[in-house]
Amino acid sequence: MAFPPRFLEELRGRVSITDIVGRRVRLIRKGRGEATGLCPFHNEKTPSFTVSEEKGFFHCFGCGAHGDVIGFTMRAEGLEFPQAVEKLAGEAGMQVPRETPEERGGSAQYSFVRGTRL
Numbered sequence: 001m002a003f004p005p006r007f008l009e010e011l012r013g014r015v016s017i018t019d020i021v022g023r024r025v026r027l028i029r030k031g032r033g034e035a036t037g038l039c040p041f042h043n044e045k046t047p048s049f050t051v052s053e054e055k056g057f058f059h060c061f062g063c064g065a066h067g068d069v070i071g072f073t074m075r076a077e078g079l080e081f082p083q084a085v086e087k088l089a090g091e092a093g094m095q096v097p098r099e100t101p102e103e104r105g106g107s108a109q110y111s112f113v114r115g116t117r118l
Contacts, residue, residue, distance in 0.1 A: 003085055007097050008070070011085065014092040017069040018053045024076055027051060040076060041065045 018035055021027065027035035028047070033054035036047045039062055048062035059066045065075065073084040089096045 003082075004097055007094075008085070011089055011092060011094060012056055012068055012070070014094065015069050015088050016053065017056055017058065017072065018051050020069050020088075021051050021058055021072055025049065025051075039063060039065065 018027065021037075022035075024040050025037040027037045029035050030050075033052060035051045035053075037049050037051075038044055038047050039049035039060040041060060042063040042065075044062050049058065049060045049065075051058045057066065057068050058072055067075070070081065070084050070088060073079060073088055074081060077084070077087075079087065086096055
């Protein structure tokens, strides 16, 4: 399923990556808008996992894991892209745009459904 780029941009702006990552990782604030912690994707004893709220991404210098809030949700919860977007949109109180059968033929219009799967 394709989502409009503006919707994804707005979703990333509304959901705090630090809050989402902080649910799984004990983060320690380091400077303005950055935090570090132990990577949830591999075993480590010293923190190599960084989250930048300002830049909107996470990066692990140990295993190379990198991405935005959607990518983190996908990886941490074992979800596919559409499911991760739906989960985060629900948390942000956003309506998820859905293509209708006619729109799959090439139109750029979307219909909105709140909290239901089609």
